[in-house]
Each structure stands twice: as C-alpha cells, then as structure tokens.
Amino acid sequence: MKTILLGQNKIPVPAIIQGTMRFDRLTTKEVAAMFNNDLENGTNFVDTANCYGKPEGLVESIIGKTFAENPGLRDKLILQSKGGITFYPDGRPYHNYSKEHLLKTLEASLSRLQTDHLDYFLLHRVDALFRPEEVAEAFEIMKRDGKVLHFGVSNDVPYGIELLQKYCSVPIEINQMQFSIAHADMCVQPIATNNHDFYAVDRDCGVLNYCRLKDITIQAWSPFQYGFIDGxxxxxxxxxxxxxxxxxxxxxxxxxxxxxxxxxxLRHPADMQVVCGTTRIDRFNDCCKACDIELTYEDWYNIYLAAGYPIM
Ligand SMILES: NC(=O)c1ccc[n+]([C@@H]2O[C@H](COP(=O)([O-])OP(=O)(O)OC[C@H]3O[C@@H](n4cnc5c(N)ncnc54)[C@H](OP(=O)(O)O)[C@@H]3O)[C@@H](O)[C@H]2O)c1
Incomplete structure (x- = not known):
C-alpha cells in the first residue's frame, strides 16, 4: 500500500480509502469482510457521511452495528465522516453549516457509528448561508471535547477554504473532490488556460494547485464515475x-x-488519496494493486488524450 503524508501535519496514511456511500446494500457481515480485507491490503482509512443511505444515517448505522458485532475493529480504522447535508421530511436535500446543526450532526453520527470520536470530520458540500465564525466555533468544540481529531472540507474552492481558515484555529487538512479519468477538469483546466476551449473555463478557481500550495490533501471521490455519479x-x-x-x-x-x-x-504529483466505492472485495483488491505500479509520462498522457482532453 502506498503511503501519503496527509495535510499540513504530514500524517502518514494509506493512498486508498474505502468509500461507503453504497454500503446500504451490504449486511454487517459483508461490511466486516470488506473492512478486514481493507486491513489485509494495508489500508485502514474509511470514509462515510451522515447522508449515505435512506433514511439519513443508514450507512453509518450499518457500520456502527458492524463495529458492535466485531469488538476491536473500530480501533483499527481511521474513521472519517462528513456532515452539512440535511433533508426536508419529503427527502429533498439542503445544506446547513450552522454551529448548532453541525454539532447535532456530529452527535448523531457518533451515536450511529457507536464510537466516541471521528478521526476526520469534513464539511460535505458548500452551504451558501455559512458563517465561517460559526463553523470555527463548532470545530473548536468538537476538537476540545475529543470528538473529532482532524478537519477538512469537500467540494470546496480556494476562497471558501481561505475564508473558513481565517477564523479556524484548527487546520483544514483535506478537500474531497470528484476526480477520475472521465472527470479530470481540475487538472485539465491549467493546460487549456488562455485558449478558447471548453476546458479553459476555470470552474474551481485553481483548486488543485491551491491545495498543493497549502498542503491540503485532495481525496479523489468517484474514481470510476463520469458526470455526477452518472455511471x-x-x-x-x-x-x-x-x-x-x-x-x-x-x-x-x-x-x-x-x-x-x-x-x-495516483500518478498525479499532488499525492491524492483515492476514495474507492466498490462493494466488491475483488474490485477493491484491484484498486489496491495500483499502488504497485507507476505509470510513465507516455502512459498517463495516452489515457488523457484518449479521454478527449486538450493539449495546446
Ligand atoms: N464528497 C462527496 O461529495 C462524495 C460524493 C460521492 C462519493 N463520495 C465518496 O467517494 C466514494 C466513492 O464514490 P462512488 O461509489 O461514486 O465511486 P466509484 O468508486 O467510482 O464507483 C463505485 C461503483 O462503481 C461500480 N463499478 C462497476 N464497475 C466497476 C469497476 N470496474 N471498478 C470499480 N467499480 C465499478 C461499483 O459496483 P460494485 O460495488 O458492484 O463493485 C460501485 O457501484 C463513496 O463511497 C463516498 O465515500 C464522496
């Protein structure tokens, strides 16, 4: 397993993360088998969120029951969850980064996960109404109470992170972003810049180079999907x-x-982690094999060009 040094604190962590968004289809026995297989592959990093599964919290509950049935398993894992997406009673989602809501979300996640702390807590998707001072207060309370050890964001842009970091005493160590061969705009845009090309449009304010500059680890989500989780x-x-x-x-x-x-x-020098969402052990093993090979420049750009991205 490849190790990367996460965030400004350069904490060694595995490059491959077990994603759990689709774990609502698994039994607790199957989840335990996935986690044990992760450990055999040398990765102990698990990503989840309050909003995975229906009703809200279903996946966290399945993971929590798995921990209860397998004493000692939780302590072997680096457990990350996300909050900030919430739901109307009719199921429509909206975002809420208020202090009160974030603290309530964390308590519910800890209770469902049957654990006393998260190793990482991420803000899931930007809340248009967010006040950075409130998020900072929530993070400080979570940290003070020992309920969250480290913090990050997801799908956020440089000035959003800067604004939050201005008020936060804790560092923002992670930005989880969609990134795959079929969804690579983050690294294509700088190549196309200064041209009249579709990819020249900067939609993320240079988030890839910003995160590298600030030692914020990018976690690439949906590595096998095109569009927005379209397939x-x-x-x-x-x-x-x-x-x-x-x-x-x-x-x-x-x-x-x-x-x-x-x-x-993994070949990208930003040293990203990859959040793999397969629910199959054989496929997860195939993901881990990627740590044993390093693509050449020629390999990497052949795939880039075949995906239809521009070279100017
Ligand atoms: N921060 C965010 O906003 C955000 C958004 C979405 C996801 N995430 C995180 O990222 C993780 C991964 O997302 P994802 O599940 O959408 O991404 P993914 O890993 O790209 O896709 C996994 C899905 O693709 C299927 N699949 C079919 N053929 C495959 C192949 N050859 N190799 C691998 N998978 C194949 C898998 O089926 P099988 O299960 O049958 O293998 C599974 O349903 C999630 O679990 C979650 O933790 C974060």
Whole structure:
C-alpha cells in the first residue's frame, strides 16, 4: 500500500480509502469482510457521511452495528465522516453549516457509528448561508471535547477554504473532490488556460494547485464515475477510446482497467488519496494493486488524450 503524508501535519496514511456511500446494500457481515480485507491490503482509512443511505444515517448505522458485532475493529480504522447535508421530511436535500446543526450532526453520527470520536470530520458540500465564525466555533468544540481529531472540507474552492481558515484555529487538512479519468477538469483546466476551449473555463478557481500550495490533501471521490455519479466509464461504449487506451496500458503492466483507473490518479504529483466505492472485495483488491505500479509520462498522457482532453 502506498503511503501519503496527509495535510499540513504530514500524517502518514494509506493512498486508498474505502468509500461507503453504497454500503446500504451490504449486511454487517459483508461490511466486516470488506473492512478486514481493507486491513489485509494495508489500508485502514474509511470514509462515510451522515447522508449515505435512506433514511439519513443508514450507512453509518450499518457500520456502527458492524463495529458492535466485531469488538476491536473500530480501533483499527481511521474513521472519517462528513456532515452539512440535511433533508426536508419529503427527502429533498439542503445544506446547513450552522454551529448548532453541525454539532447535532456530529452527535448523531457518533451515536450511529457507536464510537466516541471521528478521526476526520469534513464539511460535505458548500452551504451558501455559512458563517465561517460559526463553523470555527463548532470545530473548536468538537476538537476540545475529543470528538473529532482532524478537519477538512469537500467540494470546496480556494476562497471558501481561505475564508473558513481565517477564523479556524484548527487546520483544514483535506478537500474531497470528484476526480477520475472521465472527470479530470481540475487538472485539465491549467493546460487549456488562455485558449478558447471548453476546458479553459476555470470552474474551481485553481483548486488543485491551491491545495498543493497549502498542503491540503485532495481525496479523489468517484474514481470510476463520469458526470455526477452518472455511471461507470469502464467498459462503457460511450468511453470506447479511453477504454482501449486503458486496456493497452493495463496489458503492459499485467493488470486490469480498474487498477489503471486508480494508478492514473495516483500518478498525479499532488499525492491524492483515492476514495474507492466498490462493494466488491475483488474490485477493491484491484484498486489496491495500483499502488504497485507507476505509470510513465507516455502512459498517463495516452489515457488523457484518449479521454478527449486538450493539449495546446
Ligand atoms: N464528497 C462527496 O461529495 C462524495 C460524493 C460521492 C462519493 N463520495 C465518496 O467517494 C466514494 C466513492 O464514490 P462512488 O461509489 O461514486 O465511486 P466509484 O468508486 O467510482 O464507483 C463505485 C461503483 O462503481 C461500480 N463499478 C462497476 N464497475 C466497476 C469497476 N470496474 N471498478 C470499480 N467499480 C465499478 C461499483 O459496483 P460494485 O460495488 O458492484 O463493485 C460501485 O457501484 C463513496 O463511497 C463516498 O465515500 C464522496
């Protein structure tokens, strides 16, 4: 397992994270098997959120029951959850980063997860009404009470993070962002800048280089999805050209395309972690194999070009 040094504190953590957004389809026995398999692969980092599964908290509850049935398992893991997305009674989501709501969300997550603390707590999606002073107060209370050890954000842009950090005494160590071969705008935009090209439009205010500059670790979510979690691009006829390019590189290293999709992200020098959401042990093992290979410049750009991204 590749280790990366997370955030400004440079804490060694595994490059591959077990995502749990789709764990509502698993039994507690199957979740325990996934977590034990993660550990055998050398990764102990688990990502979840209050909003995974329906009703709210379902996935956290399944994970908590898994911990209760398997004493000692929680302590072997680095447990990360996210908050800030909430729901109307009819199921429509909205965002709430108020101090009161964040503290209440954390308590509910800890109770469902049957643990006394989270290792990492992330703000999930930007709240238009957020007041950084309030978030800072909430984070400080969580930290003071020993209920959260480290903090981060998700889907946030540089000035949002700067604004929050201005008031927070705790460092923002993580920004979780969607990133994959089929969703690579974050690293394509700087290449296309200064041109009349679709990819020249800066939609994230240079978040990739900003995070590198500030030693904020990017966690790449949905490494196999295109669009906004619209589906998998591997073996998808809409993505034939990039699948062909990935297959060639996969043959070269004696692995499959699942491994190459992760190796492509790990090859980026930003030293990202990758949040893999498969619910299958064999597929998770393929993800971990990516740590054993390093793509060459030629491999990486062949896949980049086949995905339709510009070179100027
Ligand atoms: N911060 C955010 O806003 C945010 C948003 C979304 C997700 N996340 C996090 O990121 C994690 C990953 O997201 P995700 O589940 O959308 O992403 P993913 O890892 O890209 O997709 C996993 C899904 O793709 C399927 N799949 C089909 N073929 C596959 C293949 N060849 N290799 C791998 N998977 C294949 C998997 O099915 P099987 O299960 O049958 O393998 C699973 O349903 C989530 O679990 C969550 O922790 C964060």
């Amino acid at each position: 998998v691009f591997i073996d998808n006829p809409k993505y034939q050209e990039v699948n062909d390019a990935m297959q060639k590189v996969a043959d070269k290293y004696g692995v499959n395309k699942t491994t190459i999709a992760i190796a492509w992200i």
